[in-house]
Amino acid sequence: MKSFSVALALIAPVQAGLRFGCSSLTTQRLDPVVEPGNIPSSHVHHIIGGNAFNATMTGDVGERATCTTCEMSEDFSNYWTAVLYFKHPINGSYHRVPVINNAALATGTTGGMTIYYTQHDFYSDNLKNQPITAFPPGFRMTVGDPTTNTHEEAKAHVGLRYNCLNTLLDRGPELVDLPDRPCPAGIFAIHHFPACWDGKNLDSPDHQSHMFNTIKYDGFMNAPPCPASHPVRMPQLAYETVWDTTKFHSMWPAGTPNPFVWSFEGTRGYGTHADYLFGWEGDSLQRAMNKSECFYDGCGSIKKQPMSIANKCTVEDLVGEDTVGWLTSLPGQA
Template sequence: MHLSTLTAALASAAAFTLTEAASKKASRTFGTLSFGGGKELSRCRLDPIVNPGGVASHMHSIFGGNAFSDSMPGDAAEKASCTTANVKNDHSNYWVPTLYFKSPENGTLYPVELFYAKVYYFFEATNDDIKPFPKGFRMLAGDASLRSPPNPAKNNLDPSKGTVTPVQWTCPRSSQDSNTPLYPPSSDGTAGVGVQDPSNGGQGWGFPDKECNGFASPLRADIHFPSCYNPNVSPENYKENNAYPSSNGMGGQDCPPGWVHVPHIFMEVYWNTLKFHDMWKQGQGYQPWVLANGDETGYSLHADFINGWDTKTLAYLIDNCDPGHAGLASCPGLPGGQTSEEEMKSCKLSCPLPEGSDVFGQPLPDNKLFGHNDLSGYQAGPYVAAGGSSPSKAQPPAAPRPVAAQNSAPVNADITDAQPTGASSPSASAYPSPAPTSVPEADPVGEPQGQAHEHTKYATSVRLHTVVKTITVDAGTPIVVAAAAKTAAAKKACRTRRPSRKSHRHHRAGGY
C-alpha cells in the first residue's frame, strides 16, 4: 500500500474511533430544534401511531416533515419533501393534543392558538453509546387516559426511583402575581385545579388556576420522552420498544442491559392563553382549559414522535455538537445544513379530513370537540379509555365543587428563601434568546438544588429554559389581543446578547 494511502486510512480509523468514543458522555450535551415561526405544520385529527390508517380520537397540533399522514409504516417520515424544523435533515414528526378554552359563564369552547413550540435534544451523561433512532422508530410520552395527579406528586424521570412523571405544566408569571402560589395550597389535584410541584414554584401537574403572564411566556406544556430503545422489539411497537434510563450512581443515566441509548427528546409547547385574559377569574380554585381529548384536568397531557432523521446527520450531532440554546442548526459542518425561515414557513400540509371549521377566536361548531369527546373532569383514578388513547364515551362522575384558593404559598424545594413581599416572578421567553448572565439558566432535567424546608417559601425562580426580564403583560380585549410586544431595549438586547456557557447549568441527572 502506498504510504500516503496508509496514512489516510489510519487517520480515518482514528477519527472513527474518536467519534465512537464521543458517544459515551461524561457530561450531558444538548441543542434545541425550532420550527418555522414556532407554529404547526398542520392541525388535524390524525395519529399514525395510535390510530394507524384511521381517524384519531382528537385534534392534534403537528410539527415537522410534510410526509405526515394517517398511516406511516417503516421509514415513511424520511420521505418528506420539506420540514418545518430548522435542521433540514430532520423529517421527523412531533405532535400534541390541541388546547381549548371553556367559558366559565356559558361553557362555550374556543380553540387556543399555539404561541410557540420548541424541541430539546439532550445527549445524556452515560456509560452507554448514544446512537441515532432506528428507522421507523416511534414513541409516545404521557398517558391520555389520566384524569388524576401522580401519587406521590413528585418530579421523576428515573424508573428505579418510582413512577416516572414525564409531563408537567409550566406557568411563568409577572412580578405582581408571584406572591401567590401557582396552585391553591389546599388543592390535592382532584377538584377544580391541579397540584403544585413541591420542588418548583412555577410548575405542577394539571392545569393551574393562575394566569401565565410572564414576558412572551403563556401556559406551557412540558413533555419528556424516553431515551432507551429495545432492539429486540419492532421500532414501530411504541408500547414496548422504549423505556426511561436509570441513574448509574456515577452522575449519569444508563439504559437496561442490551438496550440502545437514543437521544432524550423534550418538548416545550406554549399556548396563547392570554387572549382569554378577561373571560375568566384567576385564583378561584377552578380553571378553564380543556385538551382536545375532552380532558378538563390537564393530567392527560401527552405527545408523539415518529423518527424521520437522516441517520448520519443525527449521529454527527450526537458526537460533535453541544450548541445549547444556540440550536442544533448552528452546529458547524451540519450535514444538509439548516432550513431557512422561508423554507420552514412555506412547508405546508392540509388536513384531509372534512371536519368543519376550527378558527382561533371563534366558538367550536355546535360547541363540540372534534371527535365528539365528552368532557371529563377530576377523578380518583385514570379515566377509562375505550381503546388506544381515546377517552370512552361514558359520562364521567360529576366533579366535586372547586376548592377556593388560599392566600399562602406552597413549600418550594428548588427556590431561594424570600420574604412574601417583593418576591420576583417566574419568567421565561418563548423565543430562542439566550438568558442574561445575571440570571442562571434553568434546567429541565437538572438535579434538585436543595431539600424542602419546613417553613413557607415564595416562588422566586422556575426551571425554565430561556429566562428574560419579567414585565407585566397588558392582555386587553379578550380573544383578539396577544401578549405585549418587546420593548425597543429588549429587542436590542436580544440582538446583541450571545449564548454564555456560564448562564446554562448542565446538571447530569435527576428530576426535571
Template sequence: MKTKTLLAASGLLAPTHALLRFGCSQLTVQRLDPLVNPGQSPSPHLHQIIGGNSFNVSMDHNGGHDLVKGSTCTSCQFTEDFSNYWTAVMFFRARNGTFKRVPQIAQTGMEGTNGGMVVYYMSDALFDTAQKSKVTAFKPGFRMLVGDPAYSTRDQARDWRQLTYTCMESQASRAPESIGFPKTPCKGGIMANHRFPTCWDGVNLDSPNHRDHVAYPEVGTFESGGRCPSTHPVRLPQILLETVWDTRQFNNKADWPEDGSQPFVWSSGDATGFANHADYVFGWKDDSLQKAMDAHTYVSAPMLKTQTIAQQNKCTVRDMVNEKFDGWLQKIPGVERLVF
C-alpha cells in the first residue's frame, strides 16, 4: 500500500474519507479462542483480547450468547461496541533461549490505555471525496477470521493481502510495510496491521473455517474502491486493527539469537511472521454501527457515546486459565516447538 494511503488510514491527513478510529484497552490476555476452539480451555496459544466483557470460553451465538446483552462494559472507546477482537501475543526470544512477552504502546492521543489496539471501521474508499458509497454493517452473530496461525511461508501468506508489519521510526510511521517480521531493530516498536475482508456472501454469518463467507475485492482493495466478487456481493466496512508492540527494550542485538535472526515470535510459535492472524465477533448495540457508517463521519461519531480511557481500563474479565505468561519463561505457553 502506498504511503499516503497508510497515513490517511491512520488519521494523519486531511479528512478526505469516512472512518471511525478508536482505541480499545486490554480486556484480557488468556489462552482462549472461542471462535476457532470453542469450549476448549486452554486453547493452543495465547491471545490478547479487547471489547465486551461477556467474552468467555464458548461464545456460540446459536446457543444464545448475545455480546450486547451479556456484557456490562466494553474496553473500547465507543460504549455501543461490545464486539470482541483478538490477536496472538508477541514474545521476544533471547539469546539464552528464554522468552518474554512484549508489552504494547498506546498510540498518540490515547496515552494511559492499558495495552489493547486501535480499531478502524472505514465506510468509503480513500480520497473518495463524494462519500456516496454504501456499506452494510455486520449482523448479530457475524464472525470472521483473517490469517492462519499454521502458515509459515510467503506463498501461504499471499492468501491474505493486507496482513503486515511496520517497523516504526516514530508514532507517525505507517510505511513501509512488510509481510514477515522486520529483520532489524525498530526504533519506535513494531506495528502489526490486520485488515479484514470486506465482501460478504449476504447469507452466512459464519462458515466452518470462519473465512468462506467473506472475501477480499476481486480487483484492488477496499481502499482503492475495488469491486466485490459476484459470490460475495455485499460490501462490508473495512476493519483494520493496529497493535503497536513495544520492542524498544529488546533492540540490543547482543541479546538477539547468535545467528543474527530476528528474535520475535508469535504466541503460536511462529518466528516467521507469516502466521499473523486476528479474530472478530460482532457485537455493536442495535443499529449503531450502521448509523455511524451511513453518516460518513471522520474519526469521531457524534451519534455514538464515548467513555474515558480510565473507564475503558476498568473493563476486564476474570482469568479463566491459570498459567504464567509474564516475566522470563523457559517456553511459550502451549508451544512445544518454534517454526522458523
C-alpha cells in the first residue's frame, strides 16, 4: 500500500485532524514507559516533545513541562522510537543515522518527527459523528515489539511500515522490512498506534493491552468501530520519521544485505517500535478533536509557536555516552 499522507495534506477533506512537526529533543538511552527509572535504558531512543522528559515520568506531564520542541505550543507530550544505525559491512562498526525534515513541515523544524492526531480514516466520513475522547493525563502506550523476528510477525503489526524514498514527496510502496536497496532520499519509518481504549487503564503491564487496533491492513485505512472491550474511540496517533541514509550508500557494497539496523540490533527491521506519553496542556487536544471542518492545522483552537522558539527547548543528557560517531558496538548491546 502506497503511503498517502503527503498527497492528502494537499487536499481539503472534511475530516478533522492535526499534522505538525516537532524538532528533536534528545537522543539517549532513556525509556520512562518500558524501563522507568533505569539510567541508562537498554537501547538508544530518538525523543521529541516536552522538557519534562526524564527517566521516570508519572502524573500530568503537561503541568510540569515548560517548553516543547513541537510546533503546537500546548503539546508537552513525549514521542520516541529506537534509533537507526549504519553497520559497516566490512569492519562491523556502527554509526548513527541522522534524522532530516519531512515534507511540508514548518520552517525551521530540525530533524524530529511528523505527528498526526486524526479523528478517523482518510477515505470516508462515515465516522464523522463519532465522538473522539482525548488521552487523559498520565496516559501512555507503546506499539510494536523489538523481539519481533519474522516477516509474518512483523506483517501483523499493522501500520508499522517503511518506505524507500525517491524524494520526500515520492515514497513508493510501503514495506514490512527495511528496504533492500539504497534509497535516493533516505528511509521513511511510520508508526501508527491503536485508537480504541478500554476506558479504564492509563497503562497496562505490556503497555499495549489497554488499547485495541481495529485496522487490519494499513495504518491509513478505514477503521471499523471499537469493540465492547475497548469502547472509547481516541485520536489516531501516528509518527513519521525520515532517516538520512544517503551518506552511507558509498559504503554499501552492491548485492549485499541492508546494512541499517535499529539501536537494539534485532533481526532486520521487524522489531520497529515506538512509545507515547501524553502531555497536552489542559483540554487543548480535546478542543481540537471536537472540531469537524479543519485538517492539518491548529483547528482554530491550538496555539502555535515559531520553530525558532521550539528549537531552544532542551533536556539534560543523563547518560553521557557517545551515540553518534563510529562505535565498536551499539550502546547497551555489547
